[in-house]
Amino acid sequence: QVQLEESGGGVVQPGRSLRLSCAASGFTFSSYGMHWVRQAPGKGLEWVGVISSDGNEKYYGDSVKGRFTISRDNSKNTLYLQMNNVRPEDTAVYYCAKVGKLGVFIWADSWGQGTLVTVSS
């Protein structure tokens, strides 16, 4: 079955950088696009961005555009989220999620358990 495991979360100071990883297994990782979605404490879901199966297409939410970068290493079955110039409002649980079929603008059919990022001085 599909398994997604995020890692790399923790406490980071405003203005600094952090890289999250998402290890995937149980499916052909290189065939599917992948989303990042975040959830601030006590709040709803916010889409961060998506990357295509080959990594050539990337789309981002307005609040992270220009600061966050999604990438992937299909040889390692791993998805990444590089977070630069982080802000307190980036504090959230970050989920990676697999798209439901071939494509990019697709629903998320499997989710990891999330990793918490806290931006604080």
Add this chain to the structure above:
Amino acid sequence: EIVLTQSPGTLSLSPGERATLSCRASQGVSSSFLAWYQQRAGQAPRLLIYVGSRRATGIPDRFSASGSGTDFTLTISRLEPEDFAVYYCQQYGSSPLTFGGGTKVEIK
């Protein structure tokens, strides 16, 4: 950006009752590009419905969804104890993808 507004914010019902959740879009969304997710307390979201009305694998048939244009509905025909959770709609037809603010279904 397509804004999704979910109502009500909280729905207080008893097990066995019917739940009707609304999701309204700021502009037309093809039903082919609408999904619903369930998030139980302390857990990751789970896909319930995609392409407007198709149930995801393992989702019981008490969950159904419908709608078109700007108005969409998720219906839970008879609430089971495990259905008390927060529900989100999402449009994935255009970037940025957006979620509604969620409807919490709580035990009355």
